[in-house]
Amino acid sequence: MPTRRYLMCRPTHFAVTYRINPWMDPAAPYDTALAISQWTELKRVYESLGHQIEEIDPLPGLPDMVFAANGGTVVDGKALAVQFRDAERADEGPAYAEWFRGAGFEVTEAKAINEGEGDILLAGDYILAGTGFRTSHAAHAEVQELFGRPVITLQLVDPRFYHLDTALAVLSHGDRDERSREEPGVQSVKPVNVAYLPEAFSPGSQAVLRQLFPNAVIATVADAEVLGLNAVSDGETVVLPVQAVALAAALEQAGYQTIGVDVSELRLAGGGPKCCTLELRS
Numbered sequence: 001m002p003t004r005r006y007l008m009c010r011p012t013h014f015a016v017t018y019r020i021n022p023w024m025d026p027a028a029p030y031d032t033a034l035a036i037s038q039w040t041e042l043k044r045v046y047e048s049l050g051h052q053i054e055e056i057d058p059l060p061g062l063p064d065m066v067f068a069a070n071g072g073t074v075v076d077g078k079a080l081a082v083q084f085r086d087a088e089r090a091d092e093g094p095a096y097a098e099w100f101r102g103a104g105f106e107v108t109e110a111k112a113i114n115e116g117e118g119d120i121l122l123a124g125d126y127i128l129a130g131t132g133f134r135t136s137h138a139a140h141a142e143v144q145e146l147f148g149r150p151v152i153t154l155q156l157v158d159p160r161f162y163h164l165d166t167a168l169a170v171l172s173h174g175d176r177d178e179r180s181r182e183e184p185g186v187q188s189v190k191p192v193n194v195a196y197l198p199e200a201f202s203p204g205s206q207a208v209l210r211q212l213f214p215n216a217v218i219a220t221v222a223d224a225e226v227l228g229l230n231a232v233s234d235g236e237t238v239v240l241p242v243q244a245v246a247l248a249a250a251l252e253q254a255g256y257q258t259i260g261v262d263v264s265e266l267r268l269a270g271g272g273p274k275c276c277t278l279e280l281r282s
């Protein structure tokens with residue numbers, strides 16, 4: 001079973017008290033206890049898949065801190081810290097950086113606006129980087145320099161899909177599959193693949209995605225509107241919002257197992273399973 005290491009932050013202080021994306025309505029009711037139970041179930045699902053979960057302490061006054069994906073980008077034991085666009089989330093950056101240091105990662109400060117794995121996604125040997133709403137184009141160069149991997153800029157155009165991880169999910173990194181690990185001589189490598197919503201990207205970025213991922217799983221607007229693309233894949237099993245029914249079927253068709261989780265309460269802040277999950281790669 002492919003074991004991953006994920007950082008998560010319990011939504012103890014979850015609230016919707018400001019609006020920094022179109023999903024958030026500070027006048028609408030929210031239920032912190034429900035957010036905690038949905039998050040706890042997400043964590044349980046990861047553990048049932050054999051993944052290792054680390055937790056960072058939630059801080060009062062930072063209601064979006066549950067969205068750990070925005071806490072940094074961690075590849076090859078190196079952590080690139082973040083620089084949030086909005087003042088409401090600014091204090092999360094140093095808290096996550098401190099956690100990385102404590103966990104033994106080498107931390108580099110971000111100079112430009114950079115919202116971590118919300119916009120920066122490792123895909124095999126490449127890094128896909130979103131811009132348009134949050135992470136700045138300048139941050140992409142910092143990412144490439146630090147990690148020494150080619151960075152592909154993708155232009156986001158729909159404010160509902162403001163982070164790359166709301167418009168695209170990395171499904172596999174070109175890993176060797178289970179059979180080839182167990183049986184020497186079997187040379188089976190899954191190609192790097194993604195699922196995405198074409199309409200969330202500029203025409204040029206759509207062309208880039210078509211060229212890089214000719215066999216991508218194409219999501220529908222209905223899938224994306226329930227944040228279905230905010231999914232977490234370990235290369236075999238994809239954990240995604242249970243409401244994304246068509247996407248789950250398309251993923252099964254493409255050879256993945258799927259597990260639907262209900263994180264509807266966190267969607268009130270514009271987040272799904274992937275937003276709650278930061279992969280730690282040593």
Ligand code: ARG
Nearest residue numbers: 021067069118163269271275
């Ligand atoms: N309310 C948060 C924000 O707008 C949600 C962040 C979701 N995170 C993500 N990785 N897409 O910043």
